[in-house]
Amino acid sequence: KVTFPLIGDIDVTGKTVTEFTRQLEASLAEYLVRPQVSVNIVKLGTTRVYVLGEVKKPGLYELEKSHRVLDALGKAEGFTEKAAKKKIFLIRKGAEEPVLVNINNFLKKSDQSQNYVLNEGDCLYLTSNGKIDIVRDIMPFISGAYMVSEIKNND
Known part of the structure; x- marks a missing residue:
């Protein structure tokens, strides 16, 4: 919705810039003689x-x-x-x-x-995806187990 002095709220849902401009001009025509309106969109909503x-x-x-x-x-x-x-x-x-x-x-x-x-x-x-990557998921455990085994064997 757009609020404009004299006119109040205007629902702009689903309207093009041209449609909104025409509606605004028509509404202002009740108060002004041949109003000329220019509408620019600065930022679309997020x-x-x-x-x-x-x-x-x-x-x-x-x-x-x-x-x-x-x-x-x-x-x-x-x-x-x-x-x-x-x-x-x-x-x-x-x-x-x-x-x-x-x-x-x-x-x-x-x-x-x-x-x-x-x-x-x-x-x-x-x-x-549930896939297991041997290098990323399994090898660190094997390397850790190997290191623990080596430490025990060197004691």
Whole structure:
């Protein structure tokens, strides 16, 4: 809503700049002779969304301009190696069931339907793919066990 002197509140939901300008001019015409109005958008509103789970920087983000899944993932600096790109949950504010997002289809097949528009308060949750990386997950334990074994053998 936009509040303007003499006119009061004007609902601008879903209106183009031209439509809003015409409505403002028509409303002002009751008080002024042939009003000429110029409307400029300085800044679009932001949408606050949560990006949690297997992303590099989980948290609350404000998205400007475009409010899509990829914009939110970009703000969170992308997904981790453990992210299940086929199983991302979009939890909509007020919805009973989450939407399953397969960002892999977008990345590999350019499936635009997976790049959903996000609304205020939505949450993207990236699950883990459950894969084990031998070097990262197993080798530190083997190295630690080897070191303990060496220390015991040298006593």
